[in-house]
Amino acid sequence: MSDSPLLQIADLWVTYRQRSLLGLGGTSFHAVKGANLTIRSGETLGLVGESGSGKSSLANTVLGLVPASSGCIKFDNVDLASLGSRYPLPVRKQIQAVFQDPYSSLNPSMTVEDIVTEPLRVHTRMSKVERRARAIELLRLVSLQEEHLNRHPHQFSGGQRQRIAIASALALQPKLIVLDEPVSALDVSTRNQIINLLYERRDQFGIAYLLIAHDLALVHHISDRIAVMYLGHIVEEGPSDRVYKSPAHPYTRALLDAVPLLDPARQRARRAQRKLSPAQETQRVAETGCPYKNRCPLVMPRCQTETPPAYPVDGGGVANCFLYASDQVRQSEQRERKAL
Amino acid sequence: MTIPASENSRTVLIRLPKPSASGMITAVAVFILLLLGFMAIFADVISPYDPLRQNLINALQGPSAEHWLGTDDLGRDVLSRLIYGCRIAVIASAEATTIAVLLGVPIGLFIGYRGGWWDWVVMRIVEAIVSVPGIMVAIVIIAILGTGLHRAMIALGILFSTSFLRLARGVVLAEREEVYVRSARVIGTSDRRILLRHILPNIAPPLIVQVTLTVGAVLLSEAGLSFIGLGVQPPDASWGTMLNTAAAFMQLAWFLSIPPGVAIILTVLSVNLLGDVLRDSIGRGIAGDAPQPASAVRVNLPAATAAPEPTAVSRPDDVLRIEGLDVALGGDTGVPIITDLSFGIARGETLGLVGESGSGKTMTGLAILGLMGPALRATKGSIVLNGKDLTSMRQNEIEKVRGNAVAMVFQDPTTSLNPAFTVGSQIAELLRTRKGLSSKDAWKRTVELIDRVGIPRAAERAKAYPHELSGGMAQRIAIARALSCNPSLLIADEPTTALDVTVQQEILDLFRDLQEEYGMAILFVTHDLAVAADICDRIAVMYAGEMVEMAEVNALFAKPRHPYTRGLLHAMPHASDREPPLPTIRGSVPRPGNWPQGCRFSNRCDYKTSACETRIPLVGTSRRVRCIRADELNLGRRP
Numbered sequence: 014m015s016d017s018p019l020l021q022i023a024d025l026w027v028t029y030r031q032r033s034l035l036g037l038g039g040t041s042f043h044a045v046k047g048a049n050l051t052i053r054s055g056e057t058l059g060l061v062g063e064s065g066s067g068k069s070s071l072a073n074t075v076l077g078l079v080p081a082s083s084g085c086i087k088f089d090n091v092d093l094a095s096l097g098s099r100y101p102l103p104v105r106k107q108i109q110a111v112f113q114d115p116y117s118s119l120n121p122s123m124t125v126e127d128i129v130t131e132p133l134r135v136h137t138r139m140s141k142v143e144r145r146a147r148a149i150e151l152l153r154l155v156s157l158q159e160e161h162l163n164r165h166p167h168q169f170s171g172g173q174r175q176r177i178a179i180a181s182a183l184a185l186q187p188k189l190i191v192l193d194e195p196v197s198a199l200d201v202s203t204r205n206q207i208i209n210l211l212y213e214r215r216d217q218f219g220i221a222y223l224l225i226a227h228d229l230a231l232v233h234h235i236s237d238r239i240a241v242m243y244l245g246h247i248v249e250e251g252p253s254d255r256v257y258k259s260p261a262h263p264y265t266r267a268l269l270d271a272v273p274l275l276d277p278a279r280q281r282a283r284r285a286q287r288k289l290s291p292a293q294e295t296q297r298v299a300e301t302g303c304p305y306k307n308r309c310p311l312v313m314p315r316c317q318t319e320t321p322p323a324y325p326v327d328g329g330g331v332a333n334c335f336l337y338a339s340d341q342v343r344q345s346e347q348r349e350r351k352a353l
Numbered sequence: 354m355t356i357p358a359s360e361n362s363r364t365v366l367i368r369l370p371k372p373s374a375s376g377m378i379t380a381v382a383v384f385i386l387l388l389l390g391f392m393a394i395f396a397d398v399i400s401p402y403d404p405l406r407q408n409l410i411n412a413l414q415g416p417s418a419e420h421w422l423g424t425d426d427l428g429r430d431v432l433s434r435l436i437y438g439c440r441i442a443v444i445a446s447a448e449a450t451t452i453a454v455l456l457g458v459p460i461g462l463f464i465g466y467r468g469g470w471w472d473w474v475v476m477r478i479v480e481a482i483v484s485v486p487g488i489m490v491a492i493v494i495i496a497i498l499g500t501g502l503h504r505a506m507i508a509l510g511i512l513f514s515t516s517f518l519r520l521a522r523g524v525v526l527a528e529r530e531e532v533y534v535r536s537a538r539v540i541g542t543s544d545r546r547i548l549l550r551h552i553l554p555n556i557a558p559p560l561i562v563q564v565t566l567t568v569g570a571v572l573l574s575e576a577g578l579s580f581i582g583l584g585v586q587p588p589d590a591s592w593g594t595m596l597n598t599a600a601a602f603m604q605l606a607w608f609l610s611i612p613p614g615v616a617i618i619l620t621v622l623s624v625n626l627l628g629d630v631l632r633d634s635i636g637r638g639i640a641g642d643a644p645q646p647a648s649a650v651r652v653n654l655p656a657a658t659a660a661p662e663p664t665a666v667s668r669p670d671d672v673l674r675i676e677g678l679d680v681a682l683g684g685d686t687g688v689p690i691i692t693d694l695s696f697g698i699a700r701g702e703t704l705g706l707v708g709e710s711g712s713g714k715t716m717t718g719l720a721i722l723g724l725m726g727p728a729l730r731a732t733k734g735s736i737v738l739n740g741k742d743l744t745s746m747r748q749n750e751i752e753k754v755r756g757n758a759v760a761m762v763f764q765d766p767t768t769s770l771n772p773a774f775t776v777g778s779q780i781a782e783l784l785r786t787r788k789g790l791s792s793k794d795a796w797k798r799t800v801e802l803i804d805r806v807g808i809p810r811a812a813e814r815a816k817a818y819p820h821e822l823s824g825g826m827a828q829r830i831a832i833a834r835a836l837s838c839n840p841s842l843l844i845a846d847e848p849t850t851a852l853d854v855t856v857q858q859e860i861l862d863l864f865r866d867l868q869e870e871y872g873m874a875i876l877f878v879t880h881d882l883a884v885a886a887d888i889c890d891r892i893a894v895m896y897a898g899e900m901v902e903m904a905e906v907n908a909l910f911a912k913p914r915h916p917y918t919r920g921l922l923h924a925m926p927h928a929s930d931r932e933p934p935l936p937t938i939r940g941s942v943p944r945p946g947n948w949p950q951g952c953r954f955s956n957r958c959d960y961k962t963s964a965c966e967t968r969i970p971l972v973g974t975s976r977r978v979r980c981i982r983a984d985e986l987n988l989g990r991r992p
Contacts, residue, residue, distance in 0.1 A: 063853035064824070076539050098538075105541030118532040122554035132540045170941050171710075178536070191539075200709035200942060201880060201924050205935040212933035227853065230926035234935060271854040273861070273887035275925055277906045280887050284862070 018087075019054040019188055019221050020075070025084035025094070027070045044070035046245035046304075047084070049323070054188060057215065057222040059236030059253065061229050061268070066242040068225050072191050075223065076110055089188070106136050109182040113194035115174035119166035125152070125177055126162040132184040151180040155210060172203035176210065183214060192224045196231070208235055229268055233257035238330070241265045244304040250323075251330015261332035264305045303334070311336065379630050382623035389620055392439040400433035404590045413606040422612045425598050427588075434590035435612050441591040442572055442620065445506050445584075449571040450564060452510025457517025458560065462548050464518075465525030472522070479515045487512055488577065495583050502575075502591075505584040509574050513567050520563050524556040558632045565628025569621035576617055592617055671697040671737075672841050672874040673721065678734035680713070680720055688946040690716055690729060691898045693971070698842065698874040703864075705889030705906075706878045707921075711942045712895040714878045718844045721876070722759060723751040739841060756787055760835035764847040766827035770819040776830045777803065777815025783837045802833040807863060825856035829863065836867065846878045861888050882921055886910055894918045897943055897953035903977045912988070914978040917954045919988045952981070960986055 027045035044067040052058045062068040073079040074094075075086060081094040091104055100108075109132070112118040119128055129151050130144040139147065149159045155176040166174055175195060182190050192211065196204040212235050215222060226232045232239060233253050240250040241262060249262040260266045274280040303309070303316040315335050324337035392399065401421075408428035415423045422431040464472040482490060494508035528534060529552065537547050572592075578584035579593025580600070587594055592613040599610035680691040691713040698704045706714040719725045721736055723743065736743040738758055743751060763769040771779060777799050784795035796815075804811035806829040819827055828848060835843055845864065849857040865888060868875055879885050885892050886906060893903040894915065902915040913919040920938035940957045943949065949956045951966040958965070964981050971979040980986070 063855065078535055078538060100541070102541050105539070108539070110536065110539045112532045112536060114532055118536055120533040120537075120551055120555070122557075123551075131537070131542065135540055135542050135546070172941055181536075181540075201882075201921055202709060202938040203941055204926075205924050205937040206939075209934045209937065228926060234926065234933060267855060271858040272927065273858075273881075273883040275883050275886055275910060275922065275927055277886045277910055284887070 017053065018051045019056075019089065020050070020052040020223070021085075021087040022048055022050040022071075022075070023085045023087070024049060025071070025074065025086060026082045027067070027074050027079060028082040043245055045074065048242075048245075048247050050240055050247065050250070052189065052221050052223060054221050055215070055219040056238065057224055057236045059224045059226065059229075059232035059239040060242060061226060061232055061239060062242035063227060063268075065244070067245040068242045069193060071242070072110075072193050072223060072225050076108060076191055077105075102136060106132075106185050107188045108191065109185065109187040109189075110191040110193065111175070111178045111182050111195045114198055115171045115178060116198070118178055119174055121166055124163050124165055125157075128166070128177060129180045129184060132181060136185055147184070148180075151184055152177075154183060154214060155180045170203075171199050172206060175199065175207050179207075179210065179214070183218070183220075186218060187220065189221045189223065192222055194226055195224070197226065197228070204231075211235065228272075229257060229265075230272060241268070246304045246333065248305065248334070249326075249330065249332045251326060251328070251332075255326075255328040255330060259328060261326040261330070261337065262305075262334050263309045263311050263336075265332075267308070375630075378626060382626040382630075385619055385623040386627065389439050389623075390443065392436045393443040396436050396440050400430075400436040402430035402433045404429060404433040404437045405588050406430075413602060413609075415606070415608055423606070423608055425595070425609060426602055429590075431595070431609065431612055434595055435592070435616060437590040438592045438595060438613065438616070441502065441585055441589070442575070442616075445502060445575040445591075446568045446571045448503065448506040449509040449513060449575075450567050452507060453513035453517050453567055454560075454564065456510065457514035458521045460514075461518040461521025462525055462553070465522035466529055466544065466548055466552070475518070476522075479518055482512070482515050487574070491574065491578065492583065495578075500583050500586065502585045502589075505575065505578050506571075509571055509578075513570065516567070517560070517563060520559060521556065524559060525552055528552045528555055562628045562632045565624045565631070568624045572617060572621055572624075576613075668697060668699055670699045672700050672739060673698045673876070674735075674737040675717075675721075676735045676737070678717075678720065678736065679732045680716060680725065680729055681732045682729055682945070689898060689948075690945050691720070694734070694900055695971075696893055696900065696903065698876060700841070700874055701868060701872045702891070703868065703875040703877055703889045705885035705892040706876060706895060707880070707882060707885050707892055708895035709880055709921075709942050711897070711944055713898040713945075714880075714895050715846055717895075718761065718846050718876060718878050721842075721844060722755050722761060723748070724755075756783065756840075757838050758840055759842045759844060760838065760840040761844040761846065762828070762831050762835050762848045765851050766824060766831045767819060769831055770827060770834075772819050775816050775818055776822070776827075777817075780815075780830070780834045780837050783834060787838050798837070799833075802837055803830065806830070806833045806836075806867075807859070808833075823856075824852050825859065828852060828856075828860055832860075832863065832867070836871065839871065840873055842874045842876065844876045844878070847880065848877075849884060850879070850881070857884070864888060882925055883927065894921070897948045898945060899953065899979065900971060900977070901954065901979045903971075905975070908976060914976075914983045914986075914988060915954075915980045916958050916960055916986070916988065920957075952979075 025045055025048045026043060028041050028043050030041045046067075048071055050058065050060075060068050060071065070079060074081050077093065077096065077098045077100045080097050084094055086093040088104065089107065093100065093104070096104070123131075126145065126148050129148045133139050133144050133147060145162070148162060152158060152161060157173065157176055157180070161169075166177070169177065195211070196207050199207060208231070211222070214220065222235075224232055224236060229239070233256070236253040238251065239253050239256040240247050241256070241264065242248070243264050249256060249260065249265050251261070256265060257269070260269055270283070274283065301320070302318050303312075303321050306312050306316040309316065313335055319335075321333045321335045321338075323331035323333050326332050326337055406429060408424070410428065411420070411424050412426055412428040413424065414420060417423065420430050420432065422435065425431055425434070460475060464475045490512050491505070491508045494511060495505055498504040498507060525548075534547060534551060537551050542551070575584055575591065576593035576596060579591050580597045582597070585591035585594050595613040596610060599613070602609060674697040676695050678691060678694040679689065681687040681689045694713075694717060696704065706717060708714045716725065716729070720731055721738070721743065725731075731744050734744070738754065741754075743754065746754070770776060777796065780799040780802060781792070781795040784790045784798055785792065788795075790798060800811050800815050803815050808814050808826060808829055814822075814826075819830075822830065832848075848864075849860050852860060861884065864875065877885065877888055889906050891903065891905050892909050893900050894917065895901065896917050902909070902913065902918045904914075909918065910922070913922055917938070920936075923936040924938065938957055943953070943956075952958070952961075952969045955961045955965040960982055962982065969979050969981050971977050
């Protein structure tokens with residue numbers, strides 16, 4: 014891990030426009046609103062959020078699949094945001110991806126060899142023999158064998174398919190791999206196998222990961238830093254252990270508390286503390302103020318009108334929450350939170 | 354998050370044997386087409402007469418020894434003309450179809466992938482062409498190009514290219530959103546390569562069908578054009594010109610129209626049939642999901658070898674009681690999916706059915722409802738609900754039980770509700786048909802139910818369509834619908850898996866709250882042990898079609914007794930707080946048909962001994978485990 018940033022995202026906005034019937038006017042929807050993120054080389058950043066948080070839009074923008082509407086994505090001193098979806102090949106070579114659904118992310122009509130060597134065919138002038146040798150090497154890296162080369166994706170289980178996708182992503186030895194929910198479609202027992210595999214290969218090749226997931230607990234095992242997104246905003250960012258063990262933003266806390274504990278007795282106790290709450294209304298995204306103000310138990314008058322900027326948090330990282338606006342306020346708020 | 358739960362049903366599709374009748378038909382179709390090709394190539398050699406040689410003395414004769422199919426108005430031999438007509442048919446269909454494919458497919462691929470203005474302009478032109486009757490378009494093109502076979506075929510090629518264009522475009526529009534196309538774009542694959550190398554092979558099956566349909570259509574159109582004198586010019590022999598002649602002499606010699614007519618019908622039918630077969634054989638590799646089960650390791654049904662297993666204590670307040678249930682794919686000798694499953698659920702109790710995909714947990718829920726699909730059957734055992742055995746019931750009796758005594762909540766709320774109706778009307782309909790309420794009362798009760806499941810502004814929300822609701826709201830509606838007939842058993846199949854964690858928590862609270870109020874038994878199917886810990890009173894862990902452990906919830910989490918249960922617990926993301934390597938269970942869940950002999954977990958178990966190679970019974974009463982070493986192993990929660 015070095016200190017020079019590999020990927021630097023500054024004030025990134027991603028906007029989808031929906032044209033009305035006649036092509037005039039129409040509405041626009043901001044999926045990402047002014048995100049700031051940094052990934053150093055060899056580092057793993059976990060990006061956590063619920064559906065609709067904009068985490069996948071952010072990932073797709075980094076991958077050049079969705080154009081940025083404004084802001085800057087600096088990768089290796091190249092501004093990707095200005096390139097649209099036409100990344101030059103040398104850039105493409107450095108950023109690879111593994112997607113969520115292992116059932117649709119592999120082309121059903123191609124063999125494993127075709128899938129794994131496709132990046133080599135696009136980016137190198139290797140001969141067929143060389144490519145095959147490299148494919149065997151890559152399959153070994155993901156604990157598959159040479160005999161799997163000529164099979165089609167439908168002959169593999171979900172976990173094995175995800176291994177094939179990882180082998181393909183490793184083929185060019187990229188500097189960054191975007192992992193979009195890489196294990197959420199897998200069974201519990203295969204999930205950890207894939208996490209372990211990703212962890213080992215990262216250390217072996219010094220790759221940086223942008224790991225998108227909805228499960229904070231899972232992400233924290235493998236991430237150096239974690240960022241939490243809510244309705245297009247990054248609301249908290251910091252070292253993995255700090256975010257997981259002492260979350261600063263009320264939303265991060267809610268996210269962690271919502272995961273049932275594996276201990277029935279403790280879970281019962283926790284459940285008793287919260288009363289049955291009515292369903293949350295699907296809120297129209299607030300134009301002003303804190304994005305979490307409508308659900309936040311600690312909401313303050315200030316949150317209604319001002320959007321909180323990033324404030325530093327003890328233990329490292331930042332939280333976009335007025336609770337951390339100044340020491341005095343913070344201490345009084347922390348007392349209040351303990352009382353709750 | 355989605356769990357690939359449909360694997361079993363996909364396997365069903367590919368394992369069904371093909372009826373042999375279709376094989377016969379295929380053979381006949383291939384034979385006819387081979388005969389057609391043979392006659393086209395060797396027309397000079399095999400035809401008994403020169404097709405153009407006239408013999409006016411013998412005109413309009415019926416079949417005879419010299420002329421098997423008779424003669425036409427100029428005394429020409431009909432059989433010879435028919436054989437020469439094959440040549441025209443083959444040339445014509447090949448020519449027009451090739452032009453149609455070469456013109457339509459690339460343009461369709463391009464505009465489908467690119468979209469935008471290209472797509473708009475081309476599609477408007479295509480729409481203009483197809484809005485005019487096809488024969489008119491052909492006539493206009495022929496008017497420009499002039500008459501004659503090849504010109505007519507160019508005209509037909511252009512005409513039929515529109516259907517290839519629209520087909521290719523339509524399929525590409527769907528395929529370009531597939532994740533594998535996104536993957537290819539991330540790799541940096543060029544658009545041209547994505548279209549030709551990645552997308553084209555996947556759209557081949559519908560294209561092949563379209564080709565065969567087009568060949569048939571071209572044959573008919575050629576006959577039609579020749580019939581009206583715009584295609585093959587007399588005196589050349591084609592099936593169309595022969596029909597033309599026959600029409601003129603219908604009164605004198607009706608038999609003339611039979612040979613070309615039959616030839617056209619047989620050829621078109623054969624080509625279409627062959628297209629279907631080709632499509633099916635190509636599609637099979639893609640559609641099939643599971644590797645074929647290796648017959649050598651097929652599990653024998655345990656009944657003969659297993660020791661008689663103690664049945665669990667039957668409790669008097671059981672709403673549902675399943676006893677020794679076996680489910681197999683394809684009848685008694687088929688692949689077992691569930692074996693020897695017994696459990697009961699009492700009123701007001703929640704039983705968790707926990708396991709990974711392929712464990713049979715979802716199938717258990719469907720078996721209770723009688724919704725397993727045609728290929729699956731309960732081959733043994735009983736499912737007793739409120740004292741009545743469902744396995745002995747007829748279909749219409751089960752349908753009465755379903756929705757009245759048992760209701761189900763599915764994983765994906767947005768697809769389990771009908772998108773065409775308002776959510777309120779879907780609940781009200783049930784209340785009217787099942788409970789016999791009047792429309793007004795049904796609606797009133799619907800609004801009450803929607804309010805009861807915690808949806809604010811219930812009266813207003815009842816008029817919403819499913820797509821207008823968030824996932825959590827839609828799941829609440831699905832729960833309200835399940836509750837509408839006051840079921841004694843509610844089966845919930847991964848009801849929170851598709852939802853965000855904060856919403857999951859709300860839905861779990863809702864289940865618990867409703868159970869307190871209505872007192873129904875809940876069978877809660879989930880892959881997530883933490884969710885099971887939150888909601889269940891007892892938990893049954895399933896692995897490879899059988900129950901491996903069942904215990905009261907606290908006991909199970911405090912001290913799992915089966916190595917698989919322990920492995921699952923350790924693998925939960927919250928269970929450990931360390932850097933990788935995270936604890937894993939080696940290997941993966943075997944598919945039905947590939948289960949090991951004896952203990953089905955033995956090939957992944959760290960505690961395996963030679964004793965594990967025989968069938969292991971499920972032992973115990975309130976706490977049950979299927980592991981021969983359960984007593985000696987001390988499987989704590991932490992390693």
